[in-house]
Structures are given as C-alpha cells and as structure tokens.
Amino acid sequence: MLPYKDKLDAHGVLAIGGFGLLVGWVVSVLYEGPLLYALAESKAVDGRALNAANLLMLAAGLLGAIPIRVSSPGNCRRLLAGGAAACLTGTLLLPIMPGRFLYAHLPLLALVAGASMTGWGHLLKAAVPRSGRSLIAPVAMTLACAVLTSTHALTALAAPRAGFALAVATLTAYALLLLRLKVPDKTSCPPKLDSPGYVIRHFLVLYLSIFLITLNAGFMFQAVYPLFARHLVLSSLYTNVPYVAAVLVCASLPGFKRLQTLYGGLALWGFSLILLTNLDRSATSFLLVITGMLFAAGLFDYFWWSIFTTDLDSMNNPATLTGSILAASILGSLAGGQLTNLLAENGMAPFELAQWGLGAILVNMVLIGAVNKRLGPILINQQFLEEDQGPTAEEQRLEMVREKLSPREMDVFLLLREGCANKDVCETLHISINTVKTHNRKIFAKLGLRDRADLQHQFPPARLPN
Structure with a gap:
C-alpha cells in the first residue's frame, strides 16, 4: 500500500524522489566536499577555485531559468530529461577529461543542473497534489542528504571511485525516473502574482x-x-x-x-x-x-x-x-x-x-x-x-469544512473555491472527470450548497495584495 495515499499518488512520490535525487547529485558532485576535491587533486587543479565557479554557475542556472516559459509541464519534463542526459554524459566524461578543461566543464554541468532545479517548480506543482506538498521538503531533503552522506563517506573512507560510482548511479536513477514520471499537461488555476517587479519588491x-x-x-x-x-x-x-x-x-x-x-x-x-x-x-x-x-x-x-x-x-x-x-x-x-x-x-x-x-x-x-x-x-x-x-474567522470556517469533508474532497473544494473548471480539477489531482463530478455532488450535499456558484459565493477565495 502506498504510504501517505491520501496525500500522494505514485506520480507524486516519483516527482518528490526525482527532485531529491537531483539535489543529492548536485551537492555530492558540484558542491563543497570530498568528491569534488578528490577529483580536483587527481587532475592537479585548484579545488577551491573549481568549487567557487560551480556555485556561481549553479546560481546563474537557477536564476536564468526563471523567465523560461514552458508550454506545459509535460514539455518541461522532456526538457529536464534532456538535461539529465547531458549531466550524465558530462559526469561520465570527468575521469578521462584533462584537468584544465574541468574549469569549463564542471561549471557548465552546474549551469544545466541549476536550470533543472528551477524547472522542477513546474513539475512539483503539476505532479504533487496540494495535500501532499508539505511532504516535498522533508522527503526530498532527507533523500538528498542520504545521497550526500553516502557519497562523502565512500569517497573519504573507501576510494574516490566508489563515491563517484554512487554519484553516477544517483544521476542514472534520476534520469530513469524522469522517463517514468507522468504529469498533466495543464496545472490548476493559480493567482497571477508574479508580474514584473513583484517578486523582487516583496521577497527581497x-x-x-x-x-x-x-x-x-x-x-x-x-x-x-x-x-x-x-x-x-x-x-x-x-x-x-x-x-x-x-x-x-x-x-x-x-x-x-x-x-x-x-x-x-x-x-x-x-x-x-x-x-x-x-x-x-x-x-x-x-x-x-x-x-x-x-x-x-x-x-x-x-x-x-x-x-x-x-x-x-x-x-x-x-x-x-x-x-x-x-x-x-x-x-x-x-x-x-x-x-x-x-x-x-x-x-x-x-x-x-x-x-x-x-x-x-x-x-x-x-x-x-x-x-x-x-x-x-x-x-x-x-x-x-x-x-x-490563533485562527482567523476565515480559517475557522475552513476548519469546519475540513471536518465535514474527506481529504480528497477538501482538495476538490479548494480548487472549486478558486474557480477551477472540472477539467482543471481532474488534471491537477490526477483523477477522472466522473470522479470529480462525484466529489462535487458529495461536497454540495455535505455543505448544503446548491451548485458551484453557491460555493464560490459562500466561500470566496482569499484576496491577496497587489
């Protein structure tokens, strides 16, 4: 039986696992640590300079990929699969690459990895239901740390090639997982808060x-x-x-x-x-x-x-x-x-x-x-x-709703509250259109509502600042 089945389906689990594996490979190979310094020493290059270049390009990839618009999460997954193939090929070339080329090769891998980590924002939103998003951080972070600790321990206590082999295996698993992951071509109806200058102004x-x-x-x-x-x-x-x-x-x-x-x-x-x-x-x-x-x-x-x-x-x-x-x-x-x-x-x-x-x-x-x-x-x-x-009046009302509905019905309720169509609910929660309609009827009955318009009138979405 799938753990957290009320919060995650199989594709949600795959999505969180994929993101964790990518982060684990990044911090094991490109970031400060024994494997990076062992590689630098074997190639007679400056490990500190290499680490600084990697981090700079990793940040550049993270920021540079933000403006890139993808037509659908499915296309984003395909782009990330291409990035995974490029990173895997580049990693396999590291042992045979002359030392002086590492100053360009590893930062380039970091650039692709940074862009991939940013792109995962689209996939996590599409593949992980809202009820399961609280699990993304702990599961992905724990998985990444497991990869990091194992890679460092093998490198320091056994041999660098053992740590390198684990890093390659991690990246291979990540690439294969991306190929298996299925995401809807359309995500839920979000508030459009990222107008030009909005993020910098509010998040600085x-x-x-x-x-x-x-x-x-x-x-x-x-x-x-x-x-x-x-x-x-x-x-x-x-x-x-x-x-x-x-x-x-x-x-x-x-x-x-x-x-x-x-x-x-x-x-x-x-x-x-x-x-x-x-x-x-x-x-x-x-x-x-x-x-x-x-x-x-x-x-x-x-x-x-x-x-x-x-x-x-x-x-x-x-x-x-x-x-x-x-x-x-x-x-x-x-x-x-x-x-x-x-x-x-x-x-x-x-x-x-x-x-x-x-x-x-x-x-x-x-x-x-x-x-x-x-x-x-x-x-x-x-x-x-x-x-x-303490809870606000609005939060108290939602808690009363939560007590009457099942976890899945609550997910549907929150999407209907935002004005999402049945098709949007279907694609966001990975359920059939008939299941959505069944949930709608149960929600209306349990809450004493006539229809969707009555729901939005009784429970208007929260207004967010400009």
Missing part, C-alpha cells in the same frame, strides 16, 4: 535573510571543518545526521511554531560559534559544535524549502520561487566561503572569523521580523511566516 528581504544565514554555511565549510580534519571517520559518517534530524523534527510536528524556530536556530548557531572559540579540537568538541551548526542549518533550510514547495500556487510561474530562493542560498554560501578564505589569508584566526558569523546572526534577528511582516499576507500557505495569533 527574504533573499537578504537567506543570503546572510548561508554566509555562515560557507564559514562552516571553509573554517570549521578544517579545524577538525583529523576526525575523518567521524566527520564522514556523521555529516548531515543533525541536519536531517532537524528536518524530520520540523516535519513531524504540525503545531511547530516555525517563526520561533528560526529564532531558535539563530540562537543555536550563535551558541555553536561560542563553543567553537572555547573548546579544543577533540572528537567531543567536534560533535558539540557540528551538531549545533548542522541542526540549526536544517531548521533554516526547512524554512525556505517549505516556502517554495508548499506555496507553488502563490505564483503563476512556480519556478520563480524555486529558482530565486535556492539561488539566494547558493550565493550566500559562496560569498561566505570566499569571505572566510580572504580573511584567513590576511591572518585572521578562525576564532576571530566566528565573530563575523555572530554579526550576521544578530542582523538576521531583526530581518526575520521584517520577513514575517512583508510576506505573511502574501503567501497562500502562511504557517511558516505568520505569528501564532
């Missing part, structure tokens, strides 16, 4: 907050991990365990106050930096410092991943949120790593560098309040931004 404060938080991620990779380099086995096996734990904690507690969790994450990161300046380089110190940092990083990432995965309907072009939020994260990590290297080369000790990280945390303490105030009224799924002030 969120991007700035993400950028400043991920500056610390760059600091962690470039300054903290090297301090504990002698604990190779521990760092290889323990990598991302606290991160995944944070993601699963957030996902398993529906009543979790996400906004307060962000403040808690910032406090935990600051405490970890303080520990770093006062502890030795022992294995116990490593566990204390890295556990705090990675758990906080999991809280942060879950916050903005949840925004672009659950609020895909907030914009006519879902790739807008996917590409821009991930790009802000990548650019922050890149800037943090480069700044750390620059300050270290000028003689600044890691303990002094930690003070810069604390400064970024203090700025974010102020920014998060601005993020909440700015975006709370805009995003459809506001539970990650708004303060816990």
Whole structure:
C-alpha cells in the first residue's frame, strides 16, 4: 500500500524522489566536499577555485531559468530529461577529461543542473497534489542528504571511485525516473502574482535573510571543518545526521511554531560559534559544535524549502520561487566561503572569523521580523511566516469544512473555491472527470450548497495584495 495515499499518488512520490535525487547529485558532485576535491587533486587543479565557479554557475542556472516559459509541464519534463542526459554524459566524461578543461566543464554541468532545479517548480506543482506538498521538503531533503552522506563517506573512507560510482548511479536513477514520471499537461488555476517587479519588491528581504544565514554555511565549510580534519571517520559518517534530524523534527510536528524556530536556530548557531572559540579540537568538541551548526542549518533550510514547495500556487510561474530562493542560498554560501578564505589569508584566526558569523546572526534577528511582516499576507500557505495569533474567522470556517469533508474532497473544494473548471480539477489531482463530478455532488450535499456558484459565493477565495 502506498504510504501517505491520501496525500500522494505514485506520480507524486516519483516527482518528490526525482527532485531529491537531483539535489543529492548536485551537492555530492558540484558542491563543497570530498568528491569534488578528490577529483580536483587527481587532475592537479585548484579545488577551491573549481568549487567557487560551480556555485556561481549553479546560481546563474537557477536564476536564468526563471523567465523560461514552458508550454506545459509535460514539455518541461522532456526538457529536464534532456538535461539529465547531458549531466550524465558530462559526469561520465570527468575521469578521462584533462584537468584544465574541468574549469569549463564542471561549471557548465552546474549551469544545466541549476536550470533543472528551477524547472522542477513546474513539475512539483503539476505532479504533487496540494495535500501532499508539505511532504516535498522533508522527503526530498532527507533523500538528498542520504545521497550526500553516502557519497562523502565512500569517497573519504573507501576510494574516490566508489563515491563517484554512487554519484553516477544517483544521476542514472534520476534520469530513469524522469522517463517514468507522468504529469498533466495543464496545472490548476493559480493567482497571477508574479508580474514584473513583484517578486523582487516583496521577497527581497527574504533573499537578504537567506543570503546572510548561508554566509555562515560557507564559514562552516571553509573554517570549521578544517579545524577538525583529523576526525575523518567521524566527520564522514556523521555529516548531515543533525541536519536531517532537524528536518524530520520540523516535519513531524504540525503545531511547530516555525517563526520561533528560526529564532531558535539563530540562537543555536550563535551558541555553536561560542563553543567553537572555547573548546579544543577533540572528537567531543567536534560533535558539540557540528551538531549545533548542522541542526540549526536544517531548521533554516526547512524554512525556505517549505516556502517554495508548499506555496507553488502563490505564483503563476512556480519556478520563480524555486529558482530565486535556492539561488539566494547558493550565493550566500559562496560569498561566505570566499569571505572566510580572504580573511584567513590576511591572518585572521578562525576564532576571530566566528565573530563575523555572530554579526550576521544578530542582523538576521531583526530581518526575520521584517520577513514575517512583508510576506505573511502574501503567501497562500502562511504557517511558516505568520505569528501564532490563533485562527482567523476565515480559517475557522475552513476548519469546519475540513471536518465535514474527506481529504480528497477538501482538495476538490479548494480548487472549486478558486474557480477551477472540472477539467482543471481532474488534471491537477490526477483523477477522472466522473470522479470529480462525484466529489462535487458529495461536497454540495455535505455543505448544503446548491451548485458551484453557491460555493464560490459562500466561500470566496482569499484576496491577496497587489
């Protein structure tokens, strides 16, 4: 029996799995880590320069793909399948490629991968029903971390070729999954909120907050991990365990106050930096410092991943949120790593560098309040931004409706409320037109409504700001 069958069908599961595999391959091969540096060392090239070029082009791909309009999610899937084939071919060529060509070859792969990650906004919106979108972030992030940790462990503890083989297998599985994935040619009826300048005007404060938080991620990779380099086995096996734990904690507690969790994450990161300046380089110190940092990083990432995965309907072009939020994260990590290297080369000790990280945390303490105030009224799924002030009258009415309807009937009700036609409901939820009509009759009967017009009159869609 399919897990979460009331929230996901088989294609929804495939879609979330595909996105997780793609992210897992990206962070394993193109991102900071043992496999990238082992490849650079074998080719006698500068691993740090290669990492910086990859991150820059990954962000360029994420942002560059946002304006690309696809005629349908089906065509988007075919484009992504072509990108997967290109990435797989390029990856297989890495062992035989002369070192000097890596400076162009790997960043080009990163560009294609970034564009593919943005394109997944269309597929996730089309293939995953609204009731199942809360599962996208925890499942995809956990899967990506499983790939990352396994690849790093094999590379560091066995042999680089073993880690490389796992990365190739991951990308192959991703390409095959794309071929099996079926998505409707038409998505639901979303509000058209991504007019020119809208996203930048309303989301800039969120991007700035993400950028400043991920500056610390760059600091962690470039300054903290090297301090504990002698604990190779521990760092290889323990990598991302606290991160995944944070993601699963957030996902398993529906009543979790996400906004307060962000403040808690910032406090935990600051405490970890303080520990770093006062502890030795022992294995116990490593566990204390890295556990705090990675758990906080999991809280942060879950916050903005949840925004672009659950609020895909907030914009006519879902790739807008996917590409821009991930790009802000990548650019922050890149800037943090480069700044750390620059300050270290000028003689600044890691303990002094930690003070810069604390400064970024203090700025974010102020920014998060601005993020909440700015975006709370805009995003459809506001539970990650708004303060816990109790349910509004509208929310209470919807909760009463939810108690009367089955989960699938609730999905249909929400689409009818937005004015979607039966065909749109059918294609969005992957059910037949007769099933849609049956759900309509049951909804009208349970709620005491005459017809679709009466439903929209009694439950008008929420008005969103210009």
